Amino acid sequence: MPRQPGFGVLTPRGDRLAVWGDPIVHSRSPRVHSAxxxxxxxxxxxxxxxxxxxxxxxxLAGLDGRWRGLSLTYPLKAVAFAASASLDDRARSTGAVNTLLLTDDGPVGFNTDVGGLVAAMNDLGVARVGTARIVGAGATATSALVALAEIGADTVEVVARRPEAVEPLAALGSELGVRVDHASFDAPSGRPADVTIATLPGGADVSDHAASALAGTGGALLDVVYGHWPTTLASAWQAVNAPVASGRGMLLHQAVLQVRIFVSGQVDEPLDREDAVLDAMRAAVMGD
Structure with missing residues (x-):
């Protein structure tokens, strides 16, 4: 991942960090970062x-100089984007910020969800794709599209109930050089995909019939859900013995990138003893 241009030397401040969102009580971030x-x-x-x-x-305005940074989850990624004094490329592409580094020059916004998805797909054995599928057209779908573009996707089918929800993704795909097509749950195209990223929230209503149809041509599945497992989609993939992974891998890898940012101010600068850090964070993510 290239060093992001235009930031210069970022000097983080303070020793206080937190994850913000609504709801937030379920978040594993405190124990993952503390590890x-x-x-x-x-x-x-x-x-x-x-x-x-x-x-x-x-x-945000109420934070004093003791604060170093914030992790942001639903529904704060768009307002964090708007509050950023500067942005990394992934945040700029997605319009979403899940990490704020607090500096004397103002908040610097990053999107580590994209890098988390790329690394999680690598763990699943997916390092390069041509065609791909995204299930759902919400905020996470934007990060999924950018991640797929980074690993070579040229065509992405977005399965969503409302065609108009796919229009912003199609516009972004045009900027990224990726063709984005819409398909419904009732009538997926049947076009084989190398990988499917499911971005629906836990407990989303997907019929067994639709899940089975998607699993039959979906390649490997990365489902961003990790609290409601297995999802209907994951069960369908397991039924056909296709590779499947929950969102815990994404959570782990995006958090590693956040730690890099909070430590050095640079998302592409590896940590000291990063392998040991990754092991400790993985244990915190996977533990119940």
Whole structure:
């Protein structure tokens, strides 16, 4: 991953970090990040805070110089994008920020979800694709599209109930050099895909018939859900003995990139003892 241009030397401040979202009580980020900082012997505090979208600007403005950075989850990624004084390329492409580095020059916004998806697909044995499928057309689908473009996808089918929901993805695909087609759950194209990324929330209503149809031509499945497992889609993939992975891998790898940012200010600069950090964070992600 290239060093992002235009940032210069970023000087993070403080020793306080947190994940914000609404809801947030389910988040594994505090224990995942705390595992990393334990290995690195950094006496940082990482907590969680429930912050509604309408309260984000005031909450951010209320942080003092003790604060180093924030992880952002639903529904704060768009407002964090708007609040950023500068952005990395992935955040700029997706319009979504899940990581804010707090500096004296203002918040710097990053999207580590894209890198997390790329690394999770690599773990699944998917390093290069031609055709791909995304199930769902919400905010995570945008990061999925950018991730697929980065590993070579030239055609992506987006399975969504509403064709108009796919239009922004088609526009982004045009910028990325990726053809984006819409398909419905009831009538997927049947075109074989090298990989499918499911971006639906846990508990989403997908019929067994639709899941089976998608699994038959979907290649490997990366389902971003990890709290409601197995999903209907995951069960369909397992039934045909196709490779499948939950969102825990994405969660792990995007968090590693966040730790890099919070430590050095650069997403592409590996950590000291990164292998040991990764092992500790993986144990925290996978543990119940």
């Amino acid at each position: 990393a900082y334990g290995v690195l012997a950094l006496p940082w505090e990482y907590g969680r805070r429930q912050v509604a979208e309408t309260d984000f600007a005031a909450a």
